[in-house]
Amino acid sequence: MVGKITLFNAFMSAVSAGTIIWDGRFNETSSADLEKWSFSNPVGSYQYYIHGTGAVTDYVNVDSTYKNPADTGSKQGVKITIDETAKWNGQSMLRTELIPQTSAAINKGKVFYHFSIKTSTDNVPLSTNEHQIAFFESHFTELKYGGQGDNPTHLHWYVSGASKWDVELVADEWHNIAYEIDFDAGSVSLWHSTGSDALTSTAGPVTTSTSSNGADWHLGVLRLPGSNDGTGAEDWYFSGVYVESGDLTTSVNSAGGSVDTAEPGTSSVVVAPSSTAVAPSSTAVTPSSTAVAISTTAAAVVETPVPSSTAAAVVETPVPSSTAAAVETPVTSAIPIATSAPIASSTFVTSIKPATSSTPVAAPVATPTASAGAGSNALPGTFTLNEFISWLQGVN
Numbered sequence: 001m002v003g004k005i006t007l008f009n010a011f012m013s014a015v016s017a018g019t020i021i022w023d024g025r026f027n028e029t030s031s032a033d034l035e036k037w038s039f040s041n042p043v044g045s046y047q048y049y050i051h052g053t054g055a056v057t058d059y060v061n062v063d064s065t066y067k068n069p070a071d072t073g074s075k076q077g078v079k080i081t082i083d084e085t086a087k088w089n090g091q092s093m094l095r096t097e098l099i100p101q102t103s104a105a106i107n108k109g110k111v112f113y114h115f116s117i118k119t120s121t122d123n124v125p126l127s128t129n130e131h132q133i134a135f136f137e138s139h140f141t142e143l144k145y146g147g148q149g150d151n152p153t154h155l156h157w158y159v160s161g162a163s164k165w166d167v168e169l170v171a172d173e174w175h176n177i178a179y180e181i182d183f184d185a186g187s188v189s190l191w192h193s194t195g196s197d198a199l200t201s202t203a204g205p206v207t208t209s210t211s212s213n214g215a216d217w218h219l220g221v222l223r224l225p226g227s228n229d230g231t232g233a234e235d236w237y238f239s240g241v242y243v244e245s246g247d248l249t250t251s252v253n254s255a256g257g258s259v260d261t262a263e264p265g266t267s268s269v270v271v272a273p274s275s276t277a278v279a280p281s282s283t284a285v286t287p288s289s290t291a292v293a294i295s296t297t298a299a300a301v302v303e304t305p306v307p308s309s310t311a312a313a314v315v316e317t318p319v320p321s322s323t324a325a326a327v328e329t330p331v332t333s334a335i336p337i338a339t340s341a342p343i344a345s346s347t348f349v350t351s352i353k354p355a356t357s358s359t360p361v362a363a364p365v366a367t368p369t370a371s372a373g374a375g376s377n378a379l380p381g382t383f384t385l386n387e388f389i390s391w392l393q394g395v396n
């Protein structure tokens with residue numbers, strides 16, 4: 001039992017999971033849904049009022065191909081478009097922006113604003129014009145692209161008018177961003193990664209005047225007029241948009257992130273089937289004190305301490321590398337389970353809900369796969385903890 005708790009704790013400490021307090025992931029949202037929003041009918045996750053005179057599909061489109069594929073927690077991403085018609089309220093700027101529709105405390109305490117952003121080879125943004133991206137009204141934290149400053153072809157992180165960090169913007173490379181905002185301390189920091197990599201602390205903290213009324217964060221883009229503006233559209237893609245409190249989730253895979261909606265008293269384990277085959281594992285979790293292998297990607301999200309044993313705990317493992325044996329971080333355990341079982345890898349998203357001290361908890365292991373090939377005894381997509389334990393015993 002001690003061994004199981006040790007292993008369970010190892011898994012708990014190998015994940016990051018805060019609480020999503022506003023969820024702007026585009027799972028089921030359509031462009032038409034966004035258009036249903038108005039100040040008198042504040043439906044959905046976003047306020048949609050800063051846009052041009054065209055149809056919503058001229059400016060906002062959602063699709064599964066518009067998201068960072070590393071994020072299985074978002075079904076779709078959004079393509080935000082500006083063109084010469086995208087003028088709002090008589091202004092000369094081109095703007096298409098979505099604003100969180102929520103009464104949650106996204107403007108208090110310490111919170112993380114998550115999103116991924118990229119551009120494509122189509123409708124490439126004009127680097128001669130300044131773009132303000134994912135900004136607050138008072139511009140205490142935002143991204144910028146283009147214009148008169150240094151490195152106009154780079155994506156910059158700005159704090160209250162000053163660039164603090166920048167990176168080259170390459171077509172179709174996802175940049176994963178979290179703004180760490182401490183509204184109490186008055187400071188901001190930047191977390192960043194590319195592709196499927198876990199977020200790392202990249203810049204800050206910078207002391208600044210952090211302020212927001214909770215409805216002034218603009219997901220989208222505002223382009224200032226330049227001296228020689230061409231016509232034509234520009235596209236910016238966003239996905240994995242949410243605001244988190246508590247501990248930062250560094251994994252780009254937001255699946256399983258909604259800790260606050262966990263039902264106490266349930267005990268279910270959910271495995272998102274992988275895109276690659278279920279394969280027999282070559283790595284065994286062995287009796288006694290041999291090391292339990294955790295893949296590099298799992299180890300890469302070690303951030304948060306162990307939640308209390310009575311808390312609803314969500315284990316979120318990111319996508320392990322599709323080929324085997326990326327075993328780098330051994331975690332000592334004495335768990336008396338030996339398995340050479342087929343375990344779905346690649347995308348192994350596991351939720352373990354209330355762990356009480358009297359309940360035996362077998363933490364599933366995302367085992368690197370040695371070869372492709374069908375497992376003989378695959379688990380269904382959803383199963384209870386008891387079913388998992390039976391399955392584990394059955395395949396030994």
Ligand SMILES: *[C@@H]1O[C@H](CO)[C@@H](O)[C@H](O)[C@H]1NC(C)=O
Nearest residue numbers: 023025027073074255256258
């Ligand atoms: C989006 O999907 C994820 C994963 O299925 C889920 O946890 C989350 O609650 C969904 N969010 C919305 C806004 O539908």
